Amino acid sequence: MKRRVARLLEDGSLSAGQVLAVTFTRVAAEDLHRELVSLEVPNAEDLNGRTLHSLAMEILMRNHVMETLGRTPRPLNGFELNPLLEDLNPAYGTKHERRKLIGAYVAAWSRLQHEVPGYAATAAEQAFADELTDWLVLHQAMHIGEVIPHLYQYLRDNPGAPERGEFRHILIDEYQDLNRVEQEALALLGEAGAVCVIGDDDQSIYSFKHAHPAGVREWAQVHNAEDHEIGECRRCPTTIVQMANSLIGFNQDRLPRQMAERPENGVGQVVIRQFQTADDEAAAVAAKIAQLIEDGVAPGDIIVLAQRAAFGTPVFHRLRDAGVPCKSYYEESALETEAAQERFAVFKLFLDQEDRVSLRWLLGCNHNRWHAPAYGRVMAHMRQSGLSPWETMTQLASGTLSIPHTASLVARFNEIVHELDGLSQAEGLDAFIAAWLPDPEAVSLLHEAVTACREEAEDVGQLFDGLYDAITAPEVPLEVAEVRVMSLHKSKGLSSRYVFIVGCVEGLIPSRPEAGTPQDIVRAKLEEDRRLFYVGLTRVKASPEAGRPGYLAITYPMRMPAAEAFRSQIAAVSTQGNVAVLRASRFLAQLGPTAPAPAVGEL
DNA sequence: GGGAGAGACGTTTTT
């Protein structure tokens, strides 16, 4: 793919701006971007490697697409969904059920169900979608799941839109991870040019976001295109290729094929170890990693894959305590705690009183039902008067307006106004930060983040933008210098000379389906979990030239604390007192004859 | 609007 772009740029038939390379995750996009920029061709630095979401947001903003629909391209953060969930009519079910309905609304879009012949939303689904949209319109916000659907609708309904002819070459990586609406939006973007999709349905692991892996298989036929199969595994040692082939061969729902080994890569080294407890497992993995580093292995060449934080975090903590440079992708985000969320909302509202989502959040926080009954009365008034939430609350506070049963909401509003007034007194950035985070200890991660962007910022607005970026889109470092601990999902697209897959227990990979799940869904889920394990195995990179054969360790414990297993949704064989009893993943038996026998003891 | 007791849920991911 890289060579193809390079050739076109070199012979001058293409400018960098006419090439679009998209993937689904930010890390993969960053990676792709780096790869393209590193091409030794003119203007390579102008090549575009990005996520579909960031491209979609840019197009939607650029063309005021949302505004013409009466919508605002202001995505909701995860935590901002909480008051929304309370504000939705309880007639649609419990909070859990309402959350599910939001999921179904997004899912219908993702699958383009309303364009499938015979699909009819039930009256109840339609009514729910209307209520949800009403709230979003009133609060001038959008659900993150609406971003791509709106891009798709804009492109489909505006055949003359410049974006439909903008790109002459589109490269789409990890195509099997995209859902229907994403695939169709890209088809419209690539309409006037050549499209190159790269996908492997054996690596389809995103059913929970309604990925449409069949799109890869059908692509060549639907678009009347060439199909280039990549049959050789250039990355992995031969043993790993054999194990991966054997494992994935157990899946029914795939095109039968085998990855060919590359003998020059060598056989590699594979160990499979069982430990008495999860604690022993973490200790052994951390000790082995420390030993490797002592022997001269670069920390950046080592990854630890854990399908649950419960398995990954103990390894991370031990590495950190041993002074090994490491990074956990399970680390708490700066907005994890409600205290941090509250500070964040205050900041946003301070900059923009008309940020309706932040105001709604702040009015309800620290109350068990987010003041939903009182706020519901205020919303009714807003719909009828056309006033904004801030205006309405101001009138209520001054007594110009009166709505029964809203006294505590108004009291809360006065507190918010008082705090914002205090912040506006602060002179200079440091004084502002001190006033905004009077108790930095209570929100230490947020404080760290804001301190890190303090230098770059010249005013309060820039400080917020920097903070927002740092929190929502942390930078992907160019050079990896630490041991990385992450999920199997996150590892997609990466390769590493030393790979540890921890917590390989039955009930996790594969997970145990809920009782009563229909058989076909159980089977599909099992196959997806098998692909997940397959992705993990195939991260191992052989570097014979560097004298590194490629190392894979598969580990699993026999016991772990029951509370932890419950919390992390790990289905134990049995529970004895406070201890969950675990056994080996069934996938270990499917690795074929070249896999070493599992053993106990050190790695 | 708040407290007590019963019941449901918990993961992986995109901006």
Added chain:
DNA sequence: CGTCTCTCCC
């Protein structure tokens, strides 16, 4: 097993 959520009651 803990924590969040729902229901019922004041």
